[in-house]
Amino acid sequence: MSSASGQQAILSVDRLTKHFDLSSGLIDRLRGHRPVAHAVNSVSFDIGPRRTLGLVGESGCGKTTVGKTIMRLYDPTSGQILFRGQDVAKLKGGGLKEFRRHAQMVFQDPESSLNRRKTVEQILAVPLIVHGLAQGKERTERIEQVLEQVGLEPRYKRRFPHEFSGGQRQRIGIARALISQPSLIIADEPVSALDVSTQAQIVNLLSDLQSDFDLSFLFITHDLSVVKHISQDVAVMYLGEIMETGPTRTVFDNPAHPYTQALLSAVPQIDRSAEPGEKRQRIILSGEVPSLVKLPSGCVFHTRCPQFIGKICEQEVPQPRDIGGGHIVRCHLYNDVGTPVELKPSAAKTKPTERN
Ligand code: SF4
Numbered sequence: 001m002s003s004a005s006g007q008q009a010i011l012s013v014d015r016l017t018k019h020f021d022l023s024s025g026l027i028d029r030l031r032g033h034r035p036v037a038h039a040v041n042s043v044s045f046d047i048g049p050r051r052t053l054g055l056v057g058e059s060g061c062g063k064t065t066v067g068k069t070i071m072r073l074y075d076p077t078s079g080q081i082l083f084r085g086q087d088v089a090k091l092k093g094g095g096l097k098e099f100r101r102h103a104q105m106v107f108q109d110p111e112s113s114l115n116r117r118k119t120v121e122q123i124l125a126v127p128l129i130v131h132g133l134a135q136g137k138e139r140t141e142r143i144e145q146v147l148e149q150v151g152l153e154p155r156y157k158r159r160f161p162h163e164f165s166g167g168q169r170q171r172i173g174i175a176r177a178l179i180s181q182p183s184l185i186i187a188d189e190p191v192s193a194l195d196v197s198t199q200a201q202i203v204n205l206l207s208d209l210q211s212d213f214d215l216s217f218l219f220i221t222h223d224l225s226v227v228k229h230i231s232q233d234v235a236v237m238y239l240g241e242i243m244e245t246g247p248t249r250t251v252f253d254n255p256a257h258p259y260t261q262a263l264l265s266a267v268p269q270i271d272r273s274a275e276p277g278e279k280r281q282r283i284i285l286s287g288e289v290p291s292l293v294k295l296p297s298g299c300v301f302h303t304r305c306p307q308f309i310g311k312i313c314e315q316e317v318p319q320p321r322d323i324g325g326g327h328i329v330r331c332h333l334y335n336d337v338g339t340p341v342e343l344k345p346s347a348a349k350t351k352p353t354e355r356n
Helices: 026-030 063-070 093-102 120-130 136-149 154-158 166-178 196-213 224-230 248-253 258-265 311-315
Strands: 011-021 036-047 052-056 078-083 103-106 184-188 216-221 233-238 241-247
Touching: 011 063, 036 052, 036 063, 036 078, 036 216, 036 233, 036 241, 052 063, 052 224, 063 184, 063 216, 093 103, 103 166, 120 136, 120 154, 120 166, 136 154, 136 166, 166 196, 196 216, 196 224, 216 224, 224 248, 233 248, 233 258, 241 248, 241 258
Parallel strands: 052 216, 052 233, 103 184, 184 216
Antiparallel strands: 011 036, 011 078, 233 241
């Protein structure tokens, strides 16, 4: 499958779905009460070589579950994950181990993701040992080399994680991901726990590493300004579904989905269309985010949508429409050929909050 760049995709995710059974045991099952959290629902995207896809949305929208399911930390409920054409969902044993050498994960909290009882050298040696990549002098050289590549001095290898700052610890986390020479890195909120100046350093480091090592990234974050800086492509998630996707610049300049418009309106400094000093009008979403156990019918965003257009939003699931240049939106405001629908005055909305 081809990615948005037109190149053969490294990672191709097709209708990926992950549900969690929340029933608390036998009694629930005997009563026929089987609550299910619909964390990820039919999510599809491709990532090409040396491309970064930013997966954005509010916390709890399912973006971390997408990353963990791709890494097979969770088994998918349905759908396909192709990594270089290989079906990840079917991998076992040696095949799964080999996949995890080529696809690595960087976590949000470097403090808890690094074993505090081990030195940096011991931490970085683990992937080399597990995958049988280097031993003896070569192992030491690889560790020193990767530390330099992430901007740390090789002599730091004898230190423990608590002897580093937050930004340095995240560099160690990146080094650990990098040392097995992957082609895909799933970075889950990698800068959220860092202060702003350190965030910029880590984002710049990841950009440099991408071009130096031909890496592809799935960059999971709630921070739109970071996505704008690092991602060529973006996908916006809400309640386990992708609402809008496309080239980052196109989506940020002309957000088509009411949810994306609301998210971007909260970040006026990245509004390219605005004059200097001018702010995009903030769109405040009313209502609570619905439960993943009981998703709204039709468009899952209809209970909060400021542009709700009536029954069609409540009853019909909007299909993906390409509105030009790979900019895809799922909203009934666009017709089958991706052009905006003409709304009759009578199609006026009842405010979603008033309907509840
Ligand atoms: Fe809003 Fe309807 Fe579009 Fe959903 S389909 S985003 S409710 S206008």
